[in-house]
Amino acid sequence: MIKRGILFFLGIWSTFLVTAQSSSNKWNVLFIAVDDLRPELGCYGNKYVYSPNIDALASGGVVFMNHYVTVPTCGASRASILTGKLPRTVQDLSNEAMEHKLKGVPSDFNPETFVHAFRLNGYYTVGIGKISHAPDGYIYKYQEPKSNRLELPQSWDEMLFNAGKWGTGWNAFFGYTDGTNRNALNGEVKPYEAAHVSDDAYPDGLTAALAVQKLQELASRNQPFFLAVGFFKPHLPFNAPKKYWDLYEEEQIPLAPFSDIPEGVNEASLHNSAEFNGYKKGEEKASLRQAVSDAYARKLRHAYLAGVSYVDAQIGKVLDALKKLHLEENTIVIVWGDHGWHLGDQRVWGKHTLSEWSLRSPLIIKVPSVTKAYSCKKIVSSVDIYPTLTELCDVKVKHQSDGRSLIPLLKNLKDKNWENVAYSYFRRGISMRTERYRLTKYFRTETPAVELFDYDSDPFERKNMAAEHPEIVERLTKLWEKGNTGIWKAKGG
Known part of the structure; x- marks a missing residue:
């Protein structure tokens, strides 16, 4: 009896130790979101871009070369990744998507986000x-x-931000070094600024410092953490300390590879760069009728790249802190761009299109002891991040995501069943990206309402080939229908 009791006790104790070890060894997660960041990084093959810190992360992780967001605007894209859901209502395409989703939802709703x-x-x-x-x-x-x-309201134990001299988050988001902001000045500002200042003279420097401080606190907690850090740049205004501008020779910065309206595309698929033109002191206005000059285009691309290098440096500070605090070996790190951005491509300066330029963004995932550096060329979607993280961290959810776990791709397994497809929604259209093609169908009166691009022969979307190849459109439509969530019930609806 005594022997059995001892064995029973030892069994219970053993189970407790295994459970405790498992709990204490849970992955931490560092999720870094970057606003308006297209894949303009060294690790994506753009050797003229100075991004050493993100590139260093990529050297130990998986770079998803063909990652696509579901909506090419900030709030809706983030709502989709956070919920793991494709848009199903027009409200899901707005920047207030999460506010709409959670309005009237009980406080014990499980879960509101991953x-x-x-x-x-x-x-x-x-x-x-x-x-x-x-x-x-x-x-x-x-x-x-x-x-x-x-x-x-239910996602955070702590929600933090240092608004500095700007006072509020929105003022900081559109802030200039003198403490002013675009909105208070009614847009009477330039769309860029190069100032001889330190990194913390702009909000992202303050965010990096706050993240480092919080990591130090989290390192001493006996609890796994999920830390999300959201940086503003390179979102407009393209403001960065001048030292990041000085990393580039402006005359050597390449222009957009194709800066005209694609053949066979209705202008309703594009736009006249209203957000960009809202910065009223810009030297030139952008429109579909007239491209900006090459000189001004280079100036703007220079400003954007300075913002990329500035935010790369801030990300580097956070990653350095992770390493110094000995958290690197048990922390999953993700760098994600919330959508792309036209830099004069197709005469557009901004996001808000169903083009490759707006929809493709960076996704880099590093899982210690799991990932090895490689560039994954499979087509993946932002909604895939929800099931990936919850599976990696053994987080139990009843929520059904529209995404697929990326774990087989993180391990570089030859997943023969992986379907190379991603769906995106905007401008009354549904767009599907496959390994070779993009098929977009619009629910509108303007024609053509169907677009087909072949990236094997036309990587810069110069010509809509839908009219010439109806057989390809027909073949792809069945797969496209899988992404038709009923967001627009009928043509003109």
Whole structure:
């Protein structure tokens, strides 16, 4: 009896030790979101870009070369990744998508985002900066005082932001070094700024410092953490300390490979760069009728690249802190761009199109002891991140994501069943990207309402070939229908 009792006790103790070890060894997660970052990085083959810190992360992780967002605008793209869901209503395409989704939802809703799922599974969750749409995580209008209403009320143990001299998150988001901002000045500003200042003279420098400080605190907690850090740049205005501008010779910066309206594409598929033109002191206005001059295009691309290098340096500070705190070996790191951006491509300066330029963005994932550096060319979607993270971290959820776990691709397994397809939604259109083609169908009166691009022969989307190849459109339509969530019930609806 005694012997059996001892054996029973030892069995219970052994189980406890295994459980405790498993709990203490859970992955931490560092999720870094970067606003308006297209794959303009060294690790994506753009050797003229100075991005040493993100490139160093990529050297130990998987670079998804063909990652596509579901919506080419900030708030809706972030809502989709956070919920793992494709858009199903027109509200899902707005920057206020998360606010709409959570309106009237009970406080015990399970889960509102994958961050909430982590929190429910014992993780300490911290958000810093722009993770959903609001730059500081709180809901209020551009020129209103900061509210106390969280955009994601159930997701965070802490939601933090240092607004510095700008006072509020929205002022900081559009801020200049003198403490002014675009909105308060009614747009009477340039779309760029190069100032002889330190990194923390702009908001992203303050965000990096806050993230480093929070990592130091998290390192001492006996609890796995999920830390999300959202950086603003290279979002407009293209502001960065001058030392990052000085990394580039402006005359050597390449222009857009194709800066005309594609043949066979209705202008309704594009736009006249209203967000960009809202910076009224810009030297030239952009429009579909007239491209900006080559000289000004280079100036703007220079400004964008300075922002990329600036945010790369801030990401480097956070990654350095992770290493110094000995957290590197048990922390999953993700760098994600919330969508792409036309830099004069197809005469557009901005996002908001169903073009490769707006929809393709960086996704880099490093899982210690799991990933080895390689460039994955499979077609993946932002909605795939939800099931990937929850599976990696053994986070139990009943929520059904529209995505697929990327774990087979992270391990570089030859997944013969992987379907190379990603769906995106905007401008009354549904766009499908496959390994070779993009098929877009618009629910509108303007024609042509069907676009087909072949990236094998036309990587820069110069010509819509739908009219010439109806057989390809017909063949791809069945797969396209799988992405038709009913967001637009009928033509003109």
